[in-house]
Amino acid sequence: MADMLLEARAVAKHFGGVKALRDVSLGIRRGEIYGLIGPNGAGKTTFFNCMTGLYIPDGGGFTFDGAPLLADAPHQAAERGIARTFQNIRLFGNMTALENVMVGRHVRTKAGVFGAMLQNAATRAEEAAIRQKAIDLLHYVRIEDRADDLAKNLSYGDQRRLEIARALATEPKLLCLDEPAAGMNATETEELRDLIDGIRRDGTTILLIEHDVKLVMGLCDRVAVLDYGALVIEDVPAVVQKDQRVIEAYLGA
Numbered sequence: 091m092a093d094m095l096l097e098a099r100a101v102a103k104h105f106g107g108v109k110a111l112r113d114v115s116l117g118i119r120r121g122e123i124y125g126l127i128g129p130n131g132a133g134k135t136t137f138f139n140c141m142t143g144l145y146i147p148d149g150g151g152f153t154f155d156g157a158p159l160l161a162d163a164p165h166q167a168a169e170r171g172i173a174r175t176f177q178n179i180r181l182f183g184n185m186t187a188l189e190n191v192m193v194g195r196h197v198r199t200k201a202g203v204f205g206a207m208l209q210n211a212a213t214r215a216e217e218a219a220i221r222q223k224a225i226d227l228l229h230y231v232r233i234e235d236r237a238d239d240l241a242k243n244l245s246y247g248d249q250r251r252l253e254i255a256r257a258l259a260t261e262p263k264l265l266c267l268d269e270p271a272a273g274m275n276a277t278e279t280e281e282l283r284d285l286i287d288g289i290r291r292d293g294t295t296i297l298l299i300e301h302d303v304k305l306v307m308g309l310c311d312r313v314a315v316l317d318y319g320a321l322v323i324e325d326v327p328a329v330v331q332k333d334q335r336v337i338e339a340y341l342g343a
């Protein structure tokens with residue numbers, strides 16, 4: 091379907107005897123915020139990892155933006171327009187916030203990381219543009235005042251914002267956020283909601299894994315629920331919230 095940005099078809103992944111994903115099929119439409127929820131160990135992160143090429147699925151596959159995603163090519167997802175953040179923040183702690191975003195930006199430039207290191211005349215101009223774009227992104231996620239601080243010295247909430255800025259630097263069509271609200275207080279979560287909503291309004295489709303059910307139900311257009319590696323339901327929040335299987339497996343707890 092033309093309005094589908096990402097389609098998963100019968101994706102399966104086993105770890106020894108553990109069936110982490112059991113033939114999961116779902117579809118993310120262009121322009122939507124799509125939530126993926128479920129109990130601990132349900133397979134959410136495994137789904138992300140299969141989609142972004144970190145794991146090779148044992149069955150099934152993905153179509154992204156009209157063409158198949160190769161199963162064993164971790165760089166391909168980024169090049170094709172899929173960016174992600176991680177459940178456990180993965181920043182370069184001893185680089186500044188600005189440098190962290192500039193690294194993300196190099197995916198989209200001709201010079202690449204090595205060209206930037208060699209610093210010939212052609213790359214210097216490109217480097218200036220990358221720097222400006224990174225500053226703009228720090229503004230966008232509202233941590234521009236921390237640009238020159240080491241990433242490790244940023245507050246937890248600001249580190250999560252920085253991860254989002256770095257992911258946006260690749261100009262993704264699909265931004266995947268793995269538990270972005272984890273460890274955030276109520277105010278930070280509220281600000282995160284506004285940020286995610288703004289990113290979508292500005293044209294990026296979003297896949298959100300999150301345990302904060304209030305955030306997911308308030309923000310997402312559609313929600314998929316995984317349980318023991320299987321898709322339980324994929325529908326609008328109002329329907330998902332009332333589904334008896336979802337209440338028993340997840341919401342009721």
Ligand SMILES: Nc1ncnc2c1ncn2[C@@H]1O[C@H](COP(=O)(O)OP(=O)(O)OP(=O)(O)O)[C@@H](O)[C@H]1O
Pocket residue numbers: 105108109110128129130131132133134135136137177
């Ligand atoms: N690399 C791995 N090796 C072995 N087992 C794994 C691996 N990754 C995930 N699993 C197992 O696969 C299942 C799904 O895990 P996964 O991390 O995808 O769940 P999740 O829904 O993301 O959970 P959480 O909400 O706790 O992050 C679990 O039983 C987990 O122990």
